[in-house]
Amino acid sequence: MIKESSLAWGLDRAVRHLNHGSFGAVPQFALDRQAEYRALMEGAPVRWFVGVPQRIADARARVAPYLGVPVDDLAFVPNASAGASVVFTSLPVEHGCEIVVTDHGYGAVTMGAQRLARRWGGTVRTAHVPLAAGPQEACAAITAEFSDRTALVVLDHVTSPTARFLPVDLVSAAARERGIPVLVDGAHVPLVLEEPLAGVDCDVWVGNLHKFGCAPRGTGVLVARGPVRSELNPLVDSWGAGKPFPAAFDEQGTQDFTSWLAAPDALDVVEREIGWKAVRHNAADLVERGAQVVARAFTAATGEDHRVDVGMPAVPFRLVRLPRGLVLGGHELRDRVLAEFDVEAAFTAFGDDAFVRLAAHAYNTLDDYEDFAARVVPALLEWSH
Structure with missing residues (x-):
């Protein structure tokens, strides 16, 4: 049992909440901090937006230890699907190539892969992974879809429809041997695993802090390593364009970034209270x-x-x-x-x-x-x- 805690939540007590996986829940403390950031933004917009890239960089520095990754490998994105879209829009065109996904994939991300394949004039190959498959069987089912034309693998760390892990470590290692980039959709994973990328040699990993991590809505992370990293650009072209990863992602115009800034407050208060x-x-x-x-x-x-x-x-x-x-x-x-x-x-x-x-x-x-x-x-x- 969890020890007695004074942690308050922003949830309606009249509703039973058995679906934390979809949109999470936010501690009241983090909601209050977000409101304070928003008041600063509205009170002095010029001062706020001049200083917001540094605020975002500082927030990244507080979040990175919770994921066990270097701060310079991490950028904020609105959600995991947006992080996947960054990859889909940034990769150079590979005419006629194939993208490998699984039949456990999150629908929005799979549709993004399909759009990319159409742009490439290529195809999507779907690996069937039995629900009861263990790590080796699941890995074999996915890598069986690899071919000389495979240009990208899109793989869920935890699957949304079937609530299971996929062996992202094994598949990433197999893809690395063949020089195939791997995008891991870890939407549900931040804070579910203490170090979610330990042993996972993928090129890009995306996740949501607003699920199990309890951050305010619209707080995703993108972790990039290897040669693909230099290709990545934010979905919004702004004054950060031309800066290296992840600095380019810290400067994206006049969006409301208060959910990103309050994310470390949410992580910290849960750690402190529970x-x-x-x-x-x-x-x-x-x-x-x-x-x-x-x-x-x-x-x-x-x-x-x-x-x-x-x-x-x-x-x-x-x-x-x-x-x-x-x-x-x-x-x-x-x-x-x-x-x-x-x-x-x-x-x-x-x-x-x-x-x-x-x-x-x-x-x-x-x-x-x-x-x-x-x-x-x-x-x-x-x-x-």
């Missing part, structure tokens, strides 16, 4: 117990096993299989559960199966999952018929 190691340990234990509660509630009604065998399960998530016949229909199921039960939950699919993806963080208790089992599971069973 400790990130304790948050990770508690989340792993809690989401496992919560998933068991929800799976048992389904099994009691269907007689089927609703637990899910995931090859490399990613704490702080767990999948629970939904009843057969329950059609997701985009975000309709998520929206209906939220509207009728005041419960925020994520519903995903892979192959022929649909799941509820449960998450856990410092503000959750077992009661959240017991409430889901008592009120939402019966409705899901009814809707499945």
Whole structure:
């Protein structure tokens, strides 16, 4: 259990929050700090924007140790998808080449890869990775799609629809041997792992601090190493153009950068009040117990096993299989559960199966999952018929 803490959150207490993975939650302290930064910006805009590149550089210096990376390898971006778009728009054209993705990929990033392939006059090859595949099997499935025409590999560190790790270390090493650049989409990973890039020899790694890291919305990071680094440019051309990475990313015009500046405040306050190691340990234990509660509630009604065998399960998530016949229909199921039960939950699919993806963080208790089992599971069973 997490020790007693005075940490307050900006969440609506009338809502059950079981979907930290999508948009996270922000400590009130960090929200207050962001408001202070915004007041400074509005109070003296010229002074603010003249000084904002240095403020951003200082914020990067405070964030980098939480990721275990050198500060000069790290730039801020609005989110992981924006970081992927930086790569897609910066790489030199490779006519007729191929991009390798997996069938666990985040939709927006995969669509970005498809757009890049069209620009190149090339194709996207999709590796099928079985849900229960371990590291070696998953790596073999991905590298089997490599060819002499492969110009980029796009790989999730933690998959959004299936809540599993992929062996980014093994795949990156195999790609490095063949001189293939690797983009790792680590959207869910910052602060989930203490040193997320340890042993991962990829060219670019992107992640969101506003998920498990609890930073204000719109705070992503891009870590770049190797020859690709010199090719990268911000999505906005501004007065930082021509500066080396990452300085060019610190100066992008008159955007509201207060979420980036408040990000280290969010990381610091959680460390000070609870400790990130304790948050990770508690989340792993809690989401496992919560998933068991929800799976048992389904099994009691269907007689089927609703637990899910995931090859490399990613704490702080767990999948629970939904009843057969329950059609997701985009975000309709998520929206209906939220509207009728005041419960925020994520519903995903892979192959022929649909799941509820449960998450856990410092503000959750077992009661959240017991409430889901008592009120939402019966409705899901009814809707499945």
